Amino acid sequence: MGCKSSEKPKPKHKKGLWSPEEDQRLRNYVLKHGHPCWSSVPINAGLQRNGKSCRLRWINYLRPGLKRGTFTMQEEETILTLHRMLGNKWSQIALHLPGRTDNEIKNYWHSHLKKKVAKLEEMEAHTKPEYTTTSTSENMDSSPSSNNPTILIPSFESLHQMGKSSTDTDHSISQVFGLPQEGHKSSLPKLLFAEWLSLEDVNGGGFASSGEQVVIRDGFNQQNSSFVQDSFMHGYLLNDGGFGGEFHDGINNDYIDEMLSGPRFKFEDQISGIGFADSVSGDDLCSDLNMKNHVMYI
DNA sequence: AAATGTCGCAACCGCTCTTAC
DNA sequence: AGTAAGAGCGGTTGCGACATT
Known part of the structure; x- marks a missing residue:
């Protein structure tokens, strides 16, 4: 041209x-x-x-500005989130990861994340057979979920169950997500938190307007459902953007039990109160994303 | 130490889209 | 409006490094 x-x-x-x-x-x-x-x-x-x-x-x-080296957990979860929403739209995903190229992201997906997602889904299938998700590796490759009206994600309860049943270390959530173990900070819930995000500006701003929603499925009854959100936010904020030391080798069941016992505070407070954007550390996993609270409880 | 297998990454290929003519 | 050429994108391949036997 x-x-x-x-x-x-x-x-x-x-x-x-x-x-x-x-x-x-x-x-x-x-x-x-x-x-x-x-x-x-x-x-x-x-x-x-x-x-x-x-x-x-x-x-x-x-080209200048390229970031080389290992992907951070934030970058990884951003990729996972965007891939669930966009499918193999590597160039669009790369737009939200400054310094990373579509090729790099694509390679990282095929060499790392794809396996993790597959393993997680396998684990979910064993743990909760009734659980369904739109994000199987197969349909992600062939039909991006951007075509689906609803995005299903694992519930916190299902993860809780997985945490309790994760005596099999091969199925440890930390391992599935490649998280550091034994005293290292874990960021597992950040993945789920990130999945609450909605991208208004991806694909020409179609997400919010197309009525797509992130669904917490089969996890909580109505009275607990708002707390789910709060708890994630709580943990996220308290741990500098991650769920930190309270999660070792997967999920700390005591902590989850505590969270399940009742609400601690309002989600809205976290957004407007202490300043959510300021609290999310580092490169800000959603710096390019428009925060949207599209959560539906079923 | 050599052979074999596995993994990760860089780069190519082929297709589609965009734009100039 | 049709065509050709360039740009961009996603899929795939090839190769080197590393691990295992």
């Missing part, structure tokens, strides 16, 4: 890994001239690559 056909690069393009010299050439050229037309970049930069390859290399590895 915007490129003269006469600028079409010659064939005979080099393939494979990029050398440091090639990287340097491409970086220097793009930083100096930009990339109005990728097909002309390799020619002008003296590279024997095609424009497509140059573009990919720049986007995924050379």
Whole structure:
């Protein structure tokens, strides 16, 4: 687009890994001239690559601001949440993870998260056979849940049950989520908390307006249901954005029992009171997300 | 120490979408 | 309006590193 056909690069393009010299050439050229037309970049930069390859290399590895290294728990749960909502829309998911590329996220999904999700679902199936979810790995690949009116998530009670029945270490929630164990802070509930978020601005702002809701399913009766929210928020806020030390090796049952015994405070207080946005630590897992409290109890 | 298996990541491929002509 | 070319996206592959036998 915007490129003269006469600028079409010659064939005979080099393939494979990029050398440091090639990287340097491409970086220097793009930083100096930009990339109005990728097909002309390799020619002008003296590279024997095609424009497509140059573009990919720049986007995924050379452009400024890229964050390399291990994904944080917040990034991971953001991916999980967005993937549940969007399916394999890696580029859209990447929009909410500054410094991460779609390719990186895609690779991370296939190499890490996919297995964790599958394992979790398997665990859920064994623990609570009646539990249903729209987010099986199969249907996530083929039909993003953005097409579904309702997003089902595990209930806190089901996790409670899983926690109590997690004598089998292979099914430990910490392991499923790859959480640190033995005295390390765990962030398991953050995943669930993140799933309360609704993305108004993804897919052109379709979520809230399309009536999609996050559902806490089969977990609590009506009188407890508001507390579920509160408890998550409570734990989230008290632990600097995570559920911290009270959760070791999965879920601390005493803590859950305590939470299940009754409400501690109002959800609304947490939003308006101590300043939710200020309380969510670090990069703010939902910095790009519009907080929405679309929770339905059934 | 060598052979084999597994995993993770970088990069390519093919398709669709967008835009200029 | 039709066509061609470029850009962008998601799926897949190939290879190197590491682990296991």
